[in-house]
Amino acid sequence: LKSGYWQVPVSAADIPKTAFCPGNGFPLYEFVRMPFGLHDAPATFQKLMEDILGDLPFVKIYLDDILIYSPDMETHVRHLREVFERLSAAKITLGASKCDFAMEEIAYLGHIYDKYGVRPDPDRVRCISEWPIPETVGDVRRFMGLVGYYRAFIPRFTAMAKPVQELVSRCADQPDNVRAYWGNEQQRSFEALRSALAGLPALA
Known part of the structure; x- marks a missing residue:
């Protein structure tokens, strides 16, 4: 417009x-x-x-x-x-x-639309896959906000994200600059989420 x-x-x-x-x-x-x-x-x-x-x-x-x-x-x-x-x-x-x-293909709100369906924008996928390990509560929130936007593309997203999401919930009252507790469970969840979008087929 x-x-x-x-x-x-x-x-x-x-x-x-x-x-x-x-x-x-x-x-x-x-x-x-x-x-x-x-x-x-x-x-x-x-x-x-x-x-x-x-x-x-x-x-x-x-x-x-x-x-x-x-x-x-x-x-x-x-x-x-x-x-x-x-x-x-x-x-x-x-x-x-x-x-x-x-247009046969178009980027719209972080997604690519074409005749095959809709898929995450490759630039956003790359951003997620290269996301550094979160250090603060704000880092964790930002990562979950971005990856959560594409949850429809990630099978078993809720189970995969549970350790990191629980950390976000526990820190709900904490300011962004507070250092986040980051254990083995959170790291495994984080790594799984980072790689989950790569190579996924488009949703029809």
Whole structure:
């Protein structure tokens, strides 16, 4: 989309809530279009896009990123037309420079989509496989956050991740910079998770 958030008008009653002053001697400014940085802006924009396109089974939406997938080119053209018509009716504008059409393979939200299905982005897989041994609670949380994003691709993920996940749970109240206890169980779990994504087939 072209300047996605800016396409959403702020209701008249809420415009004063966006007021800001850039400094002494400057007037007060207010947003009439939804800016970045408002607490509920992402949720508001996601809901808008879901209201417009969410019922279409061939569309995935994440904020201003729209993925349209089809079994063949003829169907893809029909799908594109329907999406364009809905966006036009909602007065949502696309940015041509941000659009890719008729792609046989595309990276989207850390995944690769193609005719075979969906698989983790190889760059993310490489990042996981080369992840250094965690030293702090924050390191452990970041690793589990990344590898957990791909749990659907890892058979028996819950059992494999249990020792590290239990460590995360035990340290729930600890700040990120606290040194993490790291024993043999955690190391085995960590090594299994690091290598689990390599060579996995795509999910249909």
